[in-house]
Amino acid sequence: MKSLRPAISFSLTGALIALLSFSAAYANPGETEHPKYEFRSSWVTTAWGLDWPSGNDPSSQQQQMINILDQLQDQNMNAIVFQASARGDAYYQSERLPWAYNLTGTPGEDPGWDPLQFVIDEARKRGMEVHAWFNAFTTAYASGNDATESADIPNVRFTNPEWMEHEGWMNPGFPEAREWHVENVLEMVENYDIDAVHFDRIRYPGGAYNRDDSLMSVHNPEDISGIDNWRRYNVTEFVRKVHEGIQDLGVPVKVGVTPIGHYDAGSTDSWGAQLGYNSVYQDSRYWAEQGYIDYIAPQVYWDIGGPDVGEDDPDYTHIVNDWVQNKRNDRHIYVGLAPYKSNIRSELGAQIDTSRTAGADGQLYFRNDNIATSGFSGRYDSKALVPPMPWRNMTEPNRVRDLAYDNAGSEITLSWDKPEPPRGEEDPLYRYLVYRVDRVNVLDDSGVIEDAGNIVAITGEPTFTDQINPDEDGDEFTYYVTTASRNNVEGDFVKVEVTPVSSEDERLVAEEVSLDQNYPNPFNPTTSISFSLPQQSHVTIEIFDVTGRLVETVVDEQKSAGSHSITWDASGNASGVYLYRLRAGNTTESRSMILMK
Structure with a gap:
């Protein structure tokens, strides 16, 4: 049997090199390479239990969530967008919002466990980000639409009916209503170690509220001219206040928004879709320009090259390019896709290629059940990290310590200790990347690290077990282990050379x-x-x-x-x-x- 003699060495792998590699333009859809940095996730919808939960048993609900996270990990996704507050309710412990009814079947009833914390703990093990999804201005189920809702719980529809409009929408023209909801968000951000808060329904529903003229006459501290400008101001104030509140708390939480897919008409005003800027008063590009948000996930729910319903519908390729070409302040663009539509589901591979070619930073799918069995036509065969955000902490983490391996037949188990934390940080969040190559294929270490195809694991645990066959997979491997920071900045690697031994050899050794x-x-x-x-x-x-x-x-x-x-x-x-x-x-x-x- 061959002698086991590991060799350890190190090399600098700057995050900027990886960022440049990710942002390079690709030639044509269908020819895109597998990027090492790309946001990949799905919206996991809790409203009406659409994706989760099913039934009221806590152990069953927990297993359902584990199954979802395992599915996302197997699909090489790197984040979960979990609907933590669907309609002014909570899937976490809150002093301000009632427990969601579909956890127990009874509005406001404590389920005896904390779903959001469970999601965080399980996602961390898998090296995945957690984005807590808030519906911003739909803060109640519409009256009569949900028989399980009642005035016995402190939902805003009952405690402050004067703020409410039709179909459960809260009017952001009331400053006190905006402040109330900002405080809801900050309570969660302060108490839970999430990676991002993610806002949907951060808009007017399309069409004016009848009371807006009178509200504007009372609540217009900036003396804004024009009712449409005033409505945009109201939505922007909510975003600004959330951003400032998170900054004041000093927590490393990103802010993401998912506006409707068509920002403004421009030269395409023949298209019949709603316009984010003019129809529902979302000025998401201004939010990015001001640094209030970190990413935009526009809901580009149309197909490539033609309408999905009528001839006036926008074209997916045009809209994606419009978002990327109009990036503000380098904020990331994660394209929202609609696999709930059969025609979109059939072209997901081409839509991924199109978004990569345009230079988008990732993809987000509505909703999880619609991708549960998708293979994405091979586009996600390699693992990827969420792209780092250069305006956030770009400190490169230290190397892992005491890398070791155990070999037991067809299993090679790597283990290591956490890196020394950067100065001033007591217990930073890390995820780890494990690369594997046949030793004879190692020409230079930096080339190994730059190739996403070499990644065999992204994990939040300081250990990884690789299943190999010494007789079929070759008898010499090199493993590399790197650390990624909370902002997904990758540090230096440690490598170990391994000659696997079979179970029979192991008994002889x-x-x-x-x-x-x-x-x-x-x-x-x-x-x-x-x-x-x-x-x-x-x-x-x-x-x-x-x-x-x-x-x-x-x-x-x-x-x-x-x-x-x-x-x-x-x-x-x-x-x-x-x-x-x-x-x-x-x-x-x-x-x-x-x-x-």
């Missing part, structure tokens, strides 16, 4: 405890220490200087039978000779190594 010479030796600043065990044992590996002083204990835990490797990072130690000692069961072995800086 470890007849006794053995400790290998570290590699490389001399080293600077990291080296790998490999050892083999005939049976499961408690293992301790300690590092000493030449005076016999204990420098560090790098392993102190149970290890399975087989071959293992750990990494020692000596960055904080002086050059010189060091001893490392292995203790396993009744066996003790020691060797020396040289740190040369």
